[in-house]
Amino acid sequence: MEMIDLRSDTLTQPTEEMLASIMKAKVGDDGRSKGLKGEDETVIELERIAADIFGKEDALFVPSGIMGNNVSILTHGSRGDLVVVSENNHIYNPEKGLFKGDLFGMVPVFVSENNGMYDLDELEEVLKTKDISVVCIENSHNSRGGTVISKLQTSKIVDLCKRYEVPVHLDGARIFNASIALETDVKELTKDIDSVMFCLSKGLSAPVGSMVVGSTDFIKKARAKRKLIGGQMRQVGVIAAPGIVALNKMVERLEEDNNLARELAERLSEIPGLKVDMDTVQTNIVTFNLDFKNIDTKQFLVELYERYNIRAGLTPLKSIRFVIYNGIKEKDITEVVARIKQLCKEMR
Numbered sequence: 001m002e003m004i005d006l007r008s009d010t011l012t013q014p015t016e017e018m019l020a021s022i023m024k025a026k027v028g029d030d031g032r033s034k035g036l037k038g039e040d041e042t043v044i045e046l047e048r049i050a051a052d053i054f055g056k057e058d059a060l061f062v063p064s065g066i067m068g069n070n071v072s073i074l075t076h077g078s079r080g081d082l083v084v085v086s087e088n089n090h091i092y093n094p095e096k097g098l099f100k101g102d103l104f105g106m107v108p109v110f111v112s113e114n115n116g117m118y119d120l121d122e123l124e125e126v127l128k129t130k131d132i133s134v135v136c137i138e139n140s141h142n143s144r145g146g147t148v149i150s151k152l153q154t155s156k157i158v159d160l161c162k163r164y165e166v167p168v169h170l171d172g173a174r175i176f177n178a179s180i181a182l183e184t185d186v187k188e189l190t191k192d193i194d195s196v197m198f199c200l201s202k203g204l205s206a207p208v209g210s211m212v213v214g215s216t217d218f219i220k221k222a223r224a225k226r227k228l229i230g231g232q233m234r235q236v237g238v239i240a241a242p243g244i245v246a247l248n249k250m251v252e253r254l255e256e257d258n259n260l261a262r263e264l265a266e267r268l269s270e271i272p273g274l275k276v277d278m279d280t281v282q283t284n285i286v287t288f289n290l291d292f293k294n295i296d297t298k299q300f301l302v303e304l305y306e307r308y309n310i311r312a313g314l315t316p317l318k319s320i321r322f323v324i325y326n327g328i329k330e331k332d333i334t335e336v337v338a339r340i341k342q343l344c345k346e347m348r
């Protein structure tokens, strides 16, 4: 039985074109500055393309999404500052580094959220009564199963924060999946948001890296923070070049991932014993729970892997998670459904 690995879209392999781009990349020392930019021409180009796509003044290449979030929040505030998050935001759980006393020492202020949308009354109360440095949002929302918040919902949060002069940071690891699901350009979707982090290394299929976009002044400060936490790199054009291919060629393809996820979810929802909340299936992630007496989620995952050669993830909310990415095809979906059907039959 061939292995089908749906743990995450971080499993994407670089495309041929990406690998070829590495061979031709013009590189320089990105840690030595030429005005506001480093000396690596390929990174300069990647940062310009990213800024243009989001309609922001500037962009910064970082080694990972977590570092992009960290650099952004450390640019908005410092140790001891209050940061609004939900307990289910990736930036708080599983990341947490920003909020660890022995690391960056920020203080979380929790606001309730429904599939990624904050309770606005609760948010306003917090903004009114506390000295908040930055409000973090996440779109699509990973632990909720890839749910999206619309341009209108985002504006409600951003407008409220503006009234209290508090900046907003978007963890947009999968913002392009959200943008496609919402049929809203990322420029529109992230308008007026002060800083946005997104991943090149997930559905966009680049081997390494994430970006932060924001104003010229913000990115200048973020560049300095990136250096302090060890994220400055040298001839980094070799990994920035696939990032350029990712942004130029791999964005529209994400629609296929969203569609396949929807199809997988629909077919899983027909299997007795599986509880799929179709309302949360909005992008490339499918989460579901089990309704069996003799097997729990952990054991189900073990059986699925050891006997049916399918790998799945577990969300922080303890649901089983499948993520669709470049390379997963219709036939894999059919195969996954058939194998799970068999496993579920045995469990009943």
Ligand SMILES: *Cc1c(COP(=O)(O)O)cnc(C)c1O
Pocket: 063, 064, 065, 066, 067, 069, 090, 091, 138, 140, 142, 171, 173, 174, 199, 201, 210
């Ligand atoms: C994957 C992810 C990150 C972190 O990205 P890495 O490149 O793995 O560090 C941050 N936020 C969300 C919502 C993610 O899904």
